[in-house]
Amino acid sequence: MQEYTPAPNILKQRIILVTGAGDGIGAATAKTFARYGATVILLGRTIRKLEAVYDAIEQSGAPQPAIYPMNLEGASPKDYSDLAETVDREFGRLDGLLHNAAILGTLTPLEMYDLELWTKVMQVNLNAPYLLTRACLPLLKKSDDASVVFTSSAVGHKGRAYWGAYGISKAAAENMMQTLADELEQNTPIRVNSIDPGAVRTRMRARAYPGEDPNINPAPDEIMNRYLYLMGADSKGETGKSFKAQEKN
Numbered sequence: 001m002q003e004y005t006p007a008p009n010i011l012k013q014r015i016i017l018v019t020g021a022g023d024g025i026g027a028a029t030a031k032t033f034a035r036y037g038a039t040v041i042l043l044g045r046t047i048r049k050l051e052a053v054y055d056a057i058e059q060s061g062a063p064q065p066a067i068y069p070m071n072l073e074g075a076s077p078k079d080y081s082d083l084a085e086t087v088d089r090e091f092g093r094l095d096g097l098l099h100n101a102a103i104l105g106t107l108t109p110l111e112m113y114d115l116e117l118w119t120k121v122m123q124v125n126l127n128a129p130y131l132l133t134r135a136c137l138p139l140l141k142k143s144d145d146a147s148v149v150f151t152s153s154a155v156g157h158k159g160r161a162y163w164g165a166y167g168i169s170k171a172a173a174e175n176m177m178q179t180l181a182d183e184l185e186q187n188t189p190i191r192v193n194s195i196d197p198g199a200v201r202t203r204m205r206a207r208a209y210p211g212e213d214p215n216i217n218p219a220p221d222e223i224m225n226r227y228l229y230l231m232g233a234d235s236k237g238e239t240g241k242s243f244k245a246q247e248k249n
């Protein structure tokens with residue numbers, strides 16, 4: 001793909017749900033999507049952080065966002081259907097779904113991985129995107145141009161020692177993206193892709209690489225280009241593909 005320049009109103013009139021919208025890459029995507037015209041539904045677990053993103057969007061003059069507090073670790077299938085019902089009632093459809101929320105778990109050999117933590121990582125990074133996509137499919141089908149984006153990682157493309165549940169959850173989510181893309185390609189206009197943000201200056205990165213100088217990595221705001229491409233109409237027809245936010249591909 002050539003370097004992409006999004007039109008200023010590329011996301012106008014689009015309703016986009018972002019998970020993990022209170023911090024890091026999720027907060028940056030939510031603000032960026034709003035700046036390009038989208039009405040953003042901010043889903044996350046820490047209300048204070050969601051409110052800060054909400055306020056920033058509102059003060060910028062972008063379309064008024066919505067906050068949907070939800071802890072993906074403990075959410076039940078009923079919680080997901082309640083969410084879909086609320087979005088249907090308020091907006092009537094969904095044009096974009098960014099699965100961004102994730103937890104790192106711990107870096108340790110598989111042989112010693114704490115089983116409770118393993119389950120938590122799988123719940124947030126893999127089961128939650130599945131349950132959320134499943135619940136939102138009827139809403140995505142009501143859009144004439146819907147885009148679902150999963151967030152991948154280098155360790156999800158090739159297993160790496162000690163990355164444990166995180167890498168394995170990301171590899172499985174990548175397969176879910178491909179499966180879903182294949183299933184939806186024939187009968188719906190819904191496209192499904194993944195994006196690997198690369199190394200980005202966030203809380204998660206600092207936890208994974210505590211000795212690294214954070215300034216060697218870009219801030220989330222600096223890697224938004226490919227996210228805009230995938231959420232906007234310019235990516236129509238692209239489905240089942242893995243994108244990298246920091247490389248031309």
Ligand SMILES: NC(=O)c1ccc[n+]([C@@H]2O[C@H](COP(=O)([O-])OP(=O)(O)OC[C@H]3O[C@@H](n4cnc5c(N)ncnc54)[C@H](OP(=O)(O)O)[C@@H]3O)[C@@H](O)[C@H]2O)c1
Pocket residue numbers: 019020021022023024025026043044045046049070071072073074099100101102103124151152153154196197198199200201202203204205
């Ligand atoms: N940063 C990188 O270098 C990098 C590299 C490759 C891939 N990624 C991927 O990029 C995505 C964003 O990562 P990030 O670096 O921005 O991480 P981050 O700064 O840790 O942000 C993660 C977000 O997910 C939310 N979240 C975590 N657990 C949740 C739960 N149980 N329920 C609801 N929300 C939850 C967090 O909420 P709280 O703020 O309330 O905790 C936070 O808003 C992730 O999918 C990550 O795997 C990041």
